[in-house]
Amino acid sequence: MKIQGQERHGYRKLGLKTNTIPFKMCESSGLLNDIDETFVEEVQQYWEKNYGRRVDPTLNIALLNLTGEKNVKIVPNQIMRREILPFLNDYDMAPSYVDKNLYDIFINPPRSAETVIKNIKGHYFDEDNKSIDIETAEKKLKGAETDLIVKPSRTNNGKKIKKLGFKNGKLYLNGKAVKVQRIERIYKKDFIIQKAIKQHEVMALPHPSSVNTLRMYTMRWNNEVFYISSLARYGIDNDVKDNMGAGGLCLGIKDSGEFYDVALDDRMQTYTHHPTTGVCFADLEPLPDFEGIKQFSVDCHKNILHLNYISWDIAIREDGKPVFIESNFTGPLWIGQLITRKPALGEHTEEVLQYVREKMDTTAPVLMRKDRRREAQKEIKNLEERNKELQKHLEQKEAEIKRLRNSKRWRYASRISSLITFYKK
Known part of the structure; x- marks a missing residue:
């Protein structure tokens, strides 16, 4: 069945929610042009059986058009974000694990990027978390004698990540020599500076200018x-960042460590070759010791007790060893399912759906803080609109009363009422 882009009724009839971001992005990229209605019904039957209701099949349709693969277990974005994750993760505790400056304390990963200095609330600390002054911080930066990466410590959106190049005993940012005072003026406070990772040739090949990382998903169950x-993330245009939100590409990885041959960007556009370097994704060699890399992500998860579903950013060193970069507890899992070609809950999908279904019968999910803010803002907006309506209604009633009081009938009635009151006395 082919549906023209403007025929929203046809989409909605099949259960697609046309006002969502996944729908809009998939539609604009042509991934909803062809719809197999028989497959859509298979999706609905699966979810009715395992979750008790019909769902939005946008991602299932998009995956089929993207890869030719039929997968009924792909989890709709809203269900994953607003129902499943809130029962797997304690989002009130998530902020405790966000600060990159505290990763070595709270997460203590098996292997991580080498820290040179930390800035916490304007105060400097060394790699052993000993307090140091700004002069010592400057000496440590110069003493590293290698390229460095500086980034905010309390965000994970890929913004303001910069490379500090080392040359002739000096550090350079955007081609200009810099000292720690200059870095402080840019970042103010709460940032971390680490040694740049020299990555494995397989990861570097598509875009050597960025440290290209793996986004790996793990779940405690x-x-x-x-x-x-897992998926691989690559920068573009010689930018140091590999973040998809910063324009990068993502390429799915098979369980064997082999790469798929088609990458996606954040607009759901497909690429068989890297747009900057021209490297063909189909020609990439598999990742070395991928079983060990997978185990590394599992080991990283073991010290995070409050959150049972996590995505990890992992770099691969020159020697093939995985290196922890950061952890994420939110993010667009829906697009990750399309890139990895696997359902977000893996082989445990039915068990998790049954668990969440039972919990939903008795307990309201505690949403991510971001979603709670959105809900609160939406409620405030609705109350403001309602208040405007009531205010308008009040003004109308007051005007009506004023007209009545100025009418002859009101004046006559008032006089008669006064006379009646007088004679009653």
């Missing part, structure tokens, strides 16, 4: 942490 899926 039935007292065990499981690996779910």
Whole structure:
């Protein structure tokens, strides 16, 4: 069945929610042009059986058009974000694990990028978390004698990540020599500076200018942490960032460590070759010791007790060893399912759906803080609109009363009422 882009009724009839970001992006990229209605019904039957209701099949349709693969287990974005994750993760505790300056304390990953200095609330600390003054911080930066990466410590959106190039005993930012005071003026406070990772040739090949990382998903279920899926992230245009939100590309990885041959950007556009370097994704060699890399992501998860579903940013060193970069507890999991070609809950989908379905019968999900703010803002807006309506209604009634009081009938009635009151006395 082919549906023209403007025929929203046809989409909605099949259960697609046309006002969502996944729908708009998938539609604009042509991934909803062809719809197999028989497959859509298979999706609905699966979800009715395992979750008790019909769902938005946008992602299932998009995956089929993107890869030719039919997968009924792909989890709709809103269900994953607003129902499943809130029962897997304690989002009131998530901020405790966000600060990159505290990763070595709270997460203590098996292997991580080498820290040179930290800035916490304007105060400097060394790699052993010992307090240092700004002069010592400057000496440590110069003493590193290598390229460095500086980034904010309390965000994970890929913004303001910069490379500090080392040359002839000086550090350079955007071609200009810099000292720690200049970095402080840019970042103010709460940032971390680490040694740039020299990455494995397989990861570097598509775009050597950025440290290209793996986004790996793990889930704790039935007292065990499981690996779910992975994708590779590449920068473009010689930018140091590999973040998809900053324009980068993502390429799915098979369980064997082999790469798929088609990458996606954040607009759901497809690429068989890297747009900057021309490297063909189909020609990439598999990742070395991918079983060890998967186990590394599982080991990273073991010290995070409050959050059972996590996505990890992992770099691969020259020697093939994985290196922890950061952890994420939110983000666009829906697009990750399309890139990895795997459902977000992996082989445990039915069990998790049953668990959440039962919890939903008795307990309201505690949403991510971002979603709670949105809900609160929406409620405030609705109340403001309602207040405007009531104010308008009040003004109308006051005007009506004023007209009545100025009418002859009101004046006559007032006089008669006064006379009646007088004679009653």
